[in-house]
Amino acid sequence: MAPEVAGSYPSPQAVGNAPGPGFIGFVHRRRRGAELFLLVLALAVGVGGYAAVGLGVDQEVPADLVGYGGWLAALVVLAHVVVRFFAPYADPVLLPIVAALNGLGLAVIHRLDLAYEAAGKSQHDFAQQQLTWMTLGVVLFVLTIALLRDHRVLQRFTYTSGLGALALLLLPMLPGIGNTVNGARIWINVGPFSFQPGEVAKVLLVVMFAGYLVLHRDALALAGRRVLFIDLPRGRDLGPILAMWAVSLSILVVQRDLGSSLLFFGLFLVMLYVATERPGWLIVGGLMFFGGAGFLYWFSATTGRLSHIQNRVNIWLDPMAYYDKSPGSGQLVESMFGMSWGGLIGRGFGEGQPDRVPYAESDFIVGAIGEELGLTAVMAVILLYGLIVERALRAALISRDGFGKLVATGLAAVLALQVFVVIGGVTRLIPLTGLTTPFLSYGGSSLVANWVIIALLLRISDQARRPVPDLSGNDDSDGFGDDATQVVKLST
């Protein structure tokens, strides 16, 4: 391993000797110092939020603030040091954003623990458990960064990933360990732990799609019939999309999980479009999904079966009419009341009633943030997610290999779609579906999976931002940097 490390990571001097700006145009800086500075700010959000919860609810700084802050700081510093050593050119913004979101989520979950306790509801220590899950997430993040030195290795596991994803998606259907929560059969119970395999499956799906598409993109890109200025794909290439469509709709029907269904199919469409550069796929896929969902809605409305689909849509159209019905919109409306009650700057920690919303700590955590921290914080959170997604797409843009581009795009799409589906659902932009808010919501599977996603993104961005790799010995040292950039262009 050691010689590889030396070869793959040129020393600063080597970078200095590399072709000058005139040839290569632009050399990415490592910016690890900037990352450290941003991480300090992110820690301030997490620790400050925790202290503010104590001050707002109990009028005193929490007794365990030092221990808590120390633990959080240790995790963040560990992640930073590992990145500094193993992915020195990785994007410097992603880790601080994620640390800030995770810290804010912990503070809000702690606030909800206190609210449930005050309201005399069943006592939880969600925040403590979430911190444990965060620790596990950071450990997996560290392992991913340290062990996965080149993301292209993953391409070998294309079909393994696919099988793994399929198995994970089917697990909740197994009697004995499958568990239905709120009508959605997407949980498994193993001993004392419950787990949402779909959260892990989405990472595997990205790897599988990327591996498959990077090989078959040329065939899939062949144009078929041209209808209204759009080149439709050839009929014979419809196989994979049909398969994915069937899987998505069956998740919707069998597991009653509109969120995951939309997420997986949307992810597949985005990656297919990026791989083939054919907007026709988006049209065909979009029509298929919304046609299928529309048919299911019609089926549900006319026959009364699959009534959860119809309920979700009716509640979305007029939540106030279903306030005290069952199944009703009480949760959504209470969250809307809370967010409007919070207004622009929020009520402040301890001044709102976020516990009025069932599952405020998981699906509806944005509602709790909106109530006590206001529109300001909700906007900040949305912008942070926007930054993650755009930074991930940036990594995809500058990545030098097709597989990396596809994985980065896929991971960005997963995050964007998930955030849109869950925040849009909570704020009644779209029908409500059960998904967790990445990094904020209470939930181990989601948190751990998302930390791994960030690790993969950092790995890809590290490879992409690294100065032209010294892959072919000293061939590049004579200054033909242009060739290297040409290669990149051809592969895009």
Next chain:
Amino acid sequence: MNKPIRTIATFCLLLFVALLANATYLQYVAADELADDPRNRRVIEAAYSRERGAILVGRTPVAESVESDDKYEFQRVYDQPLRYAHVTGFFSFFSQTGVEQSQNAVLSGDDERLFVTKLVDLLRNDSQAGGSVQLTLDAAAQDAAYEGIQGLAESSGGPVQASVVALEPSTGKVLAMVSSPTFDPNELASHDLSAVDDTYKSLDRDESQPLLNRAIQTTLPPGSTFKVLTAAAAIEKGLYDAGDQVPGGATFQLPQTSGDSGLIDNEGRDCGTTRIPFTQALAQSCNTTFARLAIEVGADDMLEIAEKFGFNDGDYLRDLGPQAASNFPDDMNEPNTGQAGIGQFEVQASPLQMAMVVAGIANQGTVMRPYVVDEVQSPDYDVIDKIDPEEYSDAVSATTASEVTKLMVETVDNGTASPAAIEGISVAGKTGTAQSGIDDVPPYAWFVSFAPAEDPEVAVAVMIQKANIDRGEIAGGVLGGPIAKAIMEAVIQ
């Protein structure tokens, strides 16, 4: 692959912009609408828990918030609950009525006039305190009115459905407003919400309607008290003066009628034969006279003058909740006009309306808009808004008013309204005993008056809808006169 990646980046940007716009809509644009939703417990609990301003009569709070050590920070307390219940209204978790409702913005501290206070609270990080409301009520007058009705209930040995309104003629200030039966707003303001719900339901189901503010929400035929208005109309039209002779007689057959149903009599009072003095006609409450006068004035002119006094207007009193419009019918034929002239047919008036009629006469023909809230005060009791009296209408000329006053003084001095006479002060008054028009429902007793006649300080209307009294003994003068007298004495002294 970079072109589609850029497209995806733009697409994701749009998704996030949509989320931002939608969150802004929810938390800013639609926030007020959501806050107004009656199911929004956050808003209700916050309003309920807040320190509300006091409702003051004189310098005494009749409703105030005191600190509470339970789930909510403050408890609303009414010191003299039964006496002021219908004016203050109640402040419960579920709803508000009366001044608690109409002045909610001030009491809760949300009113624009409290802007400076709110700003200071915000800067000091204090919780928002509510402003206080000073009522126009006169504690002595209110006591006299309440005790008068209570006295009637005790002497008759049963519950009384009645209402009393006293006005200051020159301003329109409501000096007293009592409605019976009453209720205890403390029970509805309790923090024990299920008890509040039970209490409210039983009050709401009670046949005697204790929650109803009869002073403004009940309209009944005013009977003979309406003759004051008929007299004013006849004089205003120039048909007669107080010193003139008017048509009299023991009976009067309404035009276009025959038989008993169209025959009006005077129930045995002395109304002469063909012509009698105007003073005698009002003093003896001659139905035969005033039915004729109304017909002579004509349905249209009667309607015009009645509306100037406030009939057919349902919201001249701005400070209290829903108010019933007193009714004077339009397009009446002659026999109906005749009956309307003695306060029957479809004429219906609230006690406040009849108080406005006599207050208008007392104030030289100018009717002032009645009001209950005198001042809005900051939480530190600094006056930040003083409500100015407002003219409602010039109903009749000053000459007409003084002529009618002469008639009414005579009615107290030598007529049916004598129970309201006060030693050494000249009082103007009129009684009324109106047929309910419904079998088994006893007649309504009315009494209206003002004093002193030459420089009126107070105008009163008393209405007794139902009491434990024999049908034959129900008469406005006997039942209402003493109550009116007590109120006038309380104000003048």
